[in-house]
Structure formats: C-alpha cells, structure tokens
Amino acid sequence: MEFNQNRRRFIGQLALVTGSLCLPNQLLFAAEKRNRYKVAVIDLMILKRQKISAFPLAKEIGADGLELDMGGLGNRETFDNKLADPITRQQFLDQAKALNIEICSLAMTGFYAQSFATRPTYQKMIQDCLDTAKSMGVKVVFLPLGIQGDLIKYPELRGAIIERLKVAGKMASKAGVIIGIESALDAKGELALLQEVGCKAVKSYFNFSNALKNGRDLHQELRILGKKHIIQIHSTNEDGVWLQNDPKINLQEVKQTLDDMGWKGWLVVERSRDAQTPTDVRRNFTANTTYLKSIFQAQ
Numbered sequence: 001m002e003f004n005q006n007r008r009r010f011i012g013q014l015a016l017v018t019g020s021l022c023l024p025n026q027l028l029f030a031a032e033k034r035n036r037y038k039v040a041v042i043d044l045m046i047l048k049r050q051k052i053s054a055f056p057l058a059k060e061i062g063a064d065g066l067e068l069d070m071g072g073l074g075n076r077e078t079f080d081n082k083l084a085d086p087i088t089r090q091q092f093l094d095q096a097k098a099l100n101i102e103i104c105s106l107a108m109t110g111f112y113a114q115s116f117a118t119r120p121t122y123q124k125m126i127q128d129c130l131d132t133a134k135s136m137g138v139k140v141v142f143l144p145l146g147i148q149g150d151l152i153k154y155p156e157l158r159g160a161i162i163e164r165l166k167v168a169g170k171m172a173s174k175a176g177v178i179i180g181i182e183s184a185l186d187a188k189g190e191l192a193l194l195q196e197v198g199c200k201a202v203k204s205y206f207n208f209s210n211a212l213k214n215g216r217d218l219h220q221e222l223r224i225l226g227k228k229h230i231i232q233i234h235s236t237n238e239d240g241v242w243l244q245n246d247p248k249i250n251l252q253e254v255k256q257t258l259d260d261m262g263w264k265g266w267l268v269v270e271r272s273r274d275a276q277t278p279t280d281v282r283r284n285f286t287a288n289t290t291y292l293k294s295i296f297q298a299q
Contacts, residue, residue, distance in 0.1 A: 204229050
C-alpha cells in the first residue's frame with residue numbers, strides 16, 4: 001500500500017517537472033507563430049509621406065510596422081528625402097521606438113513613374129536610399145521598376161535594367177541591405193530576371209495584386225519564386241473592396257501556401273480600399289490590417 005502511494009506520488013512529481021520543462025518550448029512556439037508574420041502599412045498610402053505623424057496613425061490602425069517612402073523624385077538628381085537630415089532621422093527613430101512601430105522597409109516609389117533603366121543619376125538615388133536605410137537600421141528597400149521599366153511593354157530595356165540591378169546589388173551587399181524589386185513580369189519571368197542579375201542582395205518584393213489583376217494563380221506564383229527569392233510582400237489587391245470582402249483572394253489559403261513554403265516576414269498593406277470610402281484612411285487600413293492579423297497572427 002505504502003509502495004503504491006509512493007509510486008503515484010513519484011509519477012505525479014515527474015509529470016509536473018516534465019510539464020514545466022515543456023512549458024518554455026510551448027511559449028517559444030507560440031511566440032514564433034505570432035511573430036512569423038508581421039503587418040505594416042505604407043506612410044505614402046496613409047497620406048503621411050515622410051511625416052512623423054505616420055507612426056501614431058500606424059499604431060491607431062493596428063499595424064506592427066511602417067514602410068517609409070524616400071520622398072518625391074521628379075526631375076531631381078535624387079529623392080526629396082527629409083530623412084537625410086540627422087535630426088529629423090533621429091526624431092523618426094525615437095518615435096518608432098516610443099510607439100513600438102518597426103520600420104520594415106524604405107520605398108523608392110519615385111521610380112513608379114520614372115525610368116530606372118535610363119535615369120543618369122540612378123546610382124546616387126540608390127546610394128542615398130541605402131545610406132538612409134543603413135543609418136536607420138533598416139534591412140530592406142523597395143525598388144519598383146514602374147511603368148517606364150515594364151519589361152513586358154518595353155523588353156528592349158531588359159539589358160540595361162539587368163546591368164543596373166547588378167550595380168545596385170553590389171552597392172546593397174556592401175551596405176548590408178536587400179533590394180526588393182517589383183516588376184510587371186510573371187513569377188517565372190521575375191525569377192529568370194533575378195537569376196540573371198545573380199545577386200543575393202536583389203530579391204522580389206512580391207505584390208498580390210500583380211498576380212490577381214493579370215489572372216495568374218497567386219499560389220503558383222508564390223511557389224515559383226519560392227521562399228529564398230521573396231523578401232517582403234505587398235499583401236493587398238487593387239482598390240474596390242476590403243480584403244475580407246474580396247472574392248479574388250482567400251487569405252486562409254494564402255497563409256497555408258506561405259506556411260508550406262516556410263516563408264516568414266512582413267505583409268505590407270498597400271491598397272484594397274472600399275470604393276465607397278476611398279479616402280477614409282483609418283477605416284480602410286484598419287479593416288485590412290485587422291483582417292490580415294486575424295489570419296496570419298491567429299494563436
């Protein structure tokens with residue numbers, strides 16, 4: 001009788017010890033699951049381009065981070081970049097820290113309407129962006145090849161773009177920064193472009209809407225590019241409806257695809273604004289951010 005009681009007591013104590021040893025692993029697993037995907041908004045798209053007030057607004061919207069724009073380009077030699085000023089830059093960093101909003105990337109959106117293939121001062125532009133990123137501890141910069149760099153409409157620009165991306169890639173490698181490009185190509189075409197550039201510091205900044213608006217299989221496009229070639233994702237579709245009401249995309253299935261790929265990183269809200277209230281920043285971006293987090297950060 002006494003032996004059986006001692007045996008039960010021993011087994012119970014062993015179970016408690018074993019459970020306590022497993023608990024930290026369970027907590028780590030839960031934290032890893034929660035932190036695998038983070039959600040950001042873009043200062044330009046929330047109408048706060050290079051404004052420090054983008055941080056409290058991002059916090060109000062419920063985002064984990066911000067993609068900051070480098071400023072306008074126009075006919076300048078380089079971006080109209082307020083963050084080049086050390087005092088302004090520190091104010092941004094202090095605000096980010098105070099509100100616990102990470103700066104996930106810097107965006108060179110000036111290239112949407114300008115030609116990366118032909119601008120004579122492109123190296124200065126790239127270097128200014130890399131210098132700003134390095135000084136702010138940001139590891140990713142976004143480079144859209146834009147309408148003048150559309151390699152489907154202008155295939156003759158391919159050689160120039162590849163050579164310039166090779167140069168930019170070397171600059172980025174030296175700075176310890178990754179350049180994420182967005183092109184008009186499908187996944188196979190973009191993968192071939194990246195392979196021809198042949199630089200680990202140049203990757204794809206994937207955009208859901210590029211696949212969806214061209215009738216491509218979003219999941220197949222993601223798998224073709226693969227985990228190692230996608231650095232960040234613009235995780236919305238074209239404007240019209242919120243993500244949760246968009247029949248063209250099933251985010252639960254997208255998450256499963258990314259999980260299966262072993263990808264993790266930043267999901268950055270770009271568009272998917274309600275057509276009825278396109279200028280209501282808080283309503284539109286809160287809705288999309290909340291929905292993304294409900295799926296990608298669910299416990």
